[in-house]
Amino acid sequence: MKLNPNLVATSASPVVEAKRWIAGKSFPADRPLLNVSQAAPIDPPPEALREVIARAAMDEPMAHVYGPVLGLPELRGEVARQFSKAYGGTITQDNVAITQGCNQAFCAAIATLCAPGDEVILPVPWYFNHQMWLDMAGVKTVPLPTGAELLPTVAEAEARITARTRAIVLVTPNNPCGVEYPADLVHAFAALARAHDLALILDETYRDFDSRPGAPHDLFQDPDWSDTLIQLYSFSKAYRLTGHRIGALIAAPARLVQVEKFLDTVAICPNQLGQRAALWGMQNLHDWLAGERAEILARRAAIEVGITRLPGWTLLGAGAYFAYVGHPFDEDATALAKRLVDEAQVLALPGSFFAPKGDAQAARQIRIAFANIDRGQIAMLMDRLASLA
Structure with missing residues (x-):
């Protein structure tokens, strides 16, 4: 089979790879998976905007x-x-x-x-x-x-x-x-x-x-x-x-x-x-977007407080949809991320997905994308991270 060597040499998408870690797995109803792997809103647009899309689909032939x-x-x-x-x-x-x-x-x-x-x-x-x-x-x-x-x-x-x-x-x-x-x-x-x-x-x-x-x-x-x-x-x-x-x-x-x-x-x-x-x-949607921004900033604040209270964890950066943290465990971040799925029911991405292969610092780092979890779920996330041994 002939394949473009540049494409073959390109790593698989980290988001796609992480989804394989949860494929076929089920999680207890009282302990659902907290997915903090992907930085994208999962809620639909506000209703007024959906109505605009629907009207355009029905009434605008040029659309x-x-x-x-x-x-x-x-x-x-x-x-x-x-x-x-x-x-x-x-x-x-x-x-x-x-x-x-x-x-x-x-x-x-x-x-x-x-x-x-x-x-x-x-x-x-x-x-x-x-x-x-x-x-x-x-x-x-x-x-x-x-x-x-x-x-x-x-x-x-x-x-x-x-x-x-x-x-x-x-x-x-x-x-x-x-x-x-x-x-x-x-x-x-x-x-x-x-x-x-x-x-x-x-x-x-x-x-x-x-x-x-x-x-x-x-x-x-x-x-x-x-x-x-x-x-x-x-x-x-x-x-x-x-x-x-x-x-x-x-x-x-x-x-x-x-x-x-x-x-x-x-x-x-x-x-x-x-x-x-x-x-x-x-x-x-200027006012609506301002509300979205305020909510994201509130979640950021909750993440910042929560991480600083976790023994051994270090907050390296926070803003927009993300917190980037250092973990306290004597294991590679990829191994830890896979363990998080099974032991904490958390899907997060290791720092090694964002750095050259073999990067020693990345092996100690985890990215948490918090846009899809509310402040109550952020508190739940902190409890689960605190319970890891």
Whole structure:
């Protein structure tokens, strides 16, 4: 059988792998599985938004045919308007492409930047789908270590830049660590990228759940931002549209000419119903989204308090949908994660899923995605972790 060696060499999806750990298993009614493995809302969109989707499906014939490759002009324009206001900069409709989820936005960005053999710098721990796509594309992942606060440094990044480097990727708030990158650090990375004629890919999938008031950075205030910056965004988390696959890529119009080629080849156009839902959500669900953010921040606070009360456990980072923790056991994090299923009825992902193979620090770390468990279940999670021997 002939297979693409780059695809064969790519690790399986950690989420898919973790689901195999619970396949065929049943859990007591009085001790149900707590699934903290995947960072995605499982509840449906609010009823008003579902009604918008239903009406579009029934009443809009154009919602069922191919649309513009780069997305509905109305949605592109709304993203440009709201993001310009939020960041205090100038973003136009011509800077915005709508994609089939934020993962596709990342893939499209890399396709415009890299040929096989090129390099991209990823901070560790990294978002595994980013690293998987680089492997598939034949692009070398250059790991960038992070310190005790799980923040990369410009000096460490600059030391890893070579003639083949094409981009640096930052995710903030971070997946898997939850850490919110300080504005001055993001600004410094943009300056580094510009100095070396690289792209800074800034994945802000979780921007709606950032705990800080105001804009998280000032990059869009630079009139020449599009020379360096490629921003990624997801509507999935904000409006519970994960199954509709709607994301966005914000970049220079000249780059979007190339993005359009990629998107036309792999999807032709973004999901039409999902785009209409995202547009309506942006225009009508501001207060509802503020409530969602407040609830996520409350869960974050509950996680922070709970972890600090567990003997031997260490809270390394928390924010958005995630807590990243150090465990106290003399075993690899993957082995511990499998044991958690059987002994604590908890499905979580080990740090080894977010780092290069053999990473010693990752072996001591676990990611907890708390968006799908309420504060009562968070208390239950802490009790179960405390009971482990």
